Amino acid sequence: MNPITELLVCHTCRPAGAPREGVAAGQQLFDAVQALAAETPGAPQVRAVACLSACGRGCSAALQAPGKYSYVFGDLQADAASAADLLAAAARHQALEDGQIPWRERPEALRRGTLARLPPPA
């Protein structure tokens, strides 16, 4: 069975230059992802996490599923375009048996923003 892809969004990210007070940019990105996922049939599971330890490259998000490649993305804007990029990448990850998304198939902002990729456990 193809395991469910999980899209993790760090909701505490405050990128360099972003306000230290008020709603964190990460929370805004998570809200944008949730709003878009709610109107997207078959959208992946979305989870807010407190920290992906990519603080220097926020906003950050990740894709994972048991037995598949994992990805961590950074330098994301907290906007609807990023939300759409993340959900598109999550849909590709979900569809691919090993979750390895070819570079060309990643939305452009996610190519630039790929911080790490992990193979499935041996």
Add this chain to the structure above:
Amino acid sequence: MNPITELLVCHTCRPAGAPREGVAAGQQLFDAVQALAAETPGAPQVRAVACLSACGRGCSAALQAPGKYSYVFGDLQADAASAADLLAAAARHQALEDGQIPWRERPEALRRGTLARLPPPA
């Protein structure tokens, strides 16, 4: 059962300023890790991978095990000290039920070099 921790080392990493020819720094780091693991009782599983997509921050390595936190580290020197740091962190990861290594318990170079941390899949 506590799953086996896997220590992944990118063997193709050539950090900025490193020679483009000859043995890659990543391969040197992998060799150092393997040599040390061979003389370390109970050392974790070590695997060379072709790319962790952390190319701008090489040398790079990662820790993972099914159901545990995963870590990606970068800015590593290709030497015996890094190999010792990675094996020490891997041993902590192996010992911890959820694999979440407190910041204070990470070797200092790995604190600075933490590129990302992923929680276990939901």
